[in-house]
Amino acid sequence: MAKVAIDDVRCGMTLAGDVLGKNGRKLLDAGTVLESGHLRVLRIWGVSAVDVAGGEAAGGARDDTCGDGESEALAAAHELAELRFALADRSHPAVDALYRCCLRDLGKEDRCPLPPPFPSVSDASLLPEAPDSPEALVAGDPALASFPDIYFRLQEAIADPRASAGSIAGIIGNDPGLSATLLRLANSPLYGLSRPIDSLARGVMLIGAGELAQLALGVAVADRFRDIPACCLTMRQIWEHAVGCAVLARVLAAHVGGVSQERLFVAGLLHDLGRLVLLRRLPVHMARAMTMAREARLPVAAAEHELLGFDHAAVGRALLAQWRLPQELADAVGGHHGQGAMARDACIVHVADMAAVAAGYGSNGSPVAPPLSAVAWDALGLEPSVLPVALSQAGRQVDDIVSGLLG
Structure with a gap:
């Protein structure tokens, strides 16, 4: 039996003892012949080393693929899904x-x-x-004290019945970074438009001023946390x-x-x-x-x-x-x-x-x-x-x- 660091553990090795998580929960049983799904589970739960019979895998593969056979891939998928839904009913x-x-x-x-x-x-x-x-x-956090006022100016413009698509686009256009991001989003699969939007005014007309203002809100927040x-x-x-x-x-x-x-x-x-x-x-x-x-x-x-x-x-x-x-x-x-x-x-x-x-x-x-x-x-x-x-x-x-x- 030998203690092997997780980065040196290979498919085909056999566990000499049970593997426990740091909370005491059993992750794998002694005698398990390790496959790729097991290695992924060990890494997910932060296991740093395991006891392995002999310390080496006889003829074991030197990577984590272990052949990637269909049944093994399915078993690994089941194991990961069980982990992901551990709290779910x-x-x-x-x-x-x-x-x-x-x-x-x-x-x-x-x-x-x-x-x-x-x-x-x-x-x-x-x-x-x-x-x-x-x-x-x-x-x-003083940096979070206030929100960029572009969102509020957009809301005021939208509420004004005299505001045009061009005037709303002009407010957005005062922030080049925001303008570029909104155009990228407008042309993304989020809207699935058949023709590309090449201007903010066209975006306002096709997507809607209110919808574009909502996107502007999301983008402005994202920019605050880079x-x-x-x-x-x-x-x-x-x-x-x-x-x-x-x-x-x-x-x-x-x-x-x-x-x-x-x-x-x-x-x-x-x-x-x-x-x-x-x-x-x-x-x-x-x-x-x-x-x-x-x-x-x-x-x-x-x-x-x-x-x-x-x-x-x-x-x-x-x-x-x-x-x-x-x-x-x-x-x-x-x-x-x-x-x-x-x-x-x-x-x-x-x-x-x-x-x-x-x-x-x-x-x-x-x-x-x-x-x-x-x-x-x-x-x-x-x-x-x-x-x-x-x-x-x-x-x-x-x-x-x-x-x-x-x-």
């Missing part, structure tokens, strides 16, 4: 539909394998003192998850009816806004929270609450309130984890968020999808068959929209 029809989609897609490719374990303070008592409320956290520390998650992972949730929220809104699809797109895009504030203001706490979530198979929001006494949803609500943005947007962002009575927008974002994690769009720091609120699902009156359709639509849009958003 699989007996719920909507969760079962998501699980089947996830299993199908993992059998092809895992869109977003997790990065290596995050650097983290192992003892929570050693963490620096944090603000005692979401409002104090937000107020402590300097997040990369110790926990990359900007690409963060915004791919946000866009995945946004696209799914927009698609679900179309099936629910009676709600603005663009408003739900922006609500989905900003649903983890509070996590961006936490990553910016309390990166050490967030590294600890994400490590806790990974090791204990918790939603990151639960780990945040345990460490801070509040979570990212509450921080997002506090920031949107400080910026005087619409209350319905603050309710959707602040309520998307099921806190208290959920408005319909919050219910849609909640379902979209779970589906985005299940589908592997980017990462929110946890490999585990949050539990689905049956109350939120029932409030939308949707059939489970909507979810595979929504995921199929989202899959054709997310990458292009992320590229349009980040440039």
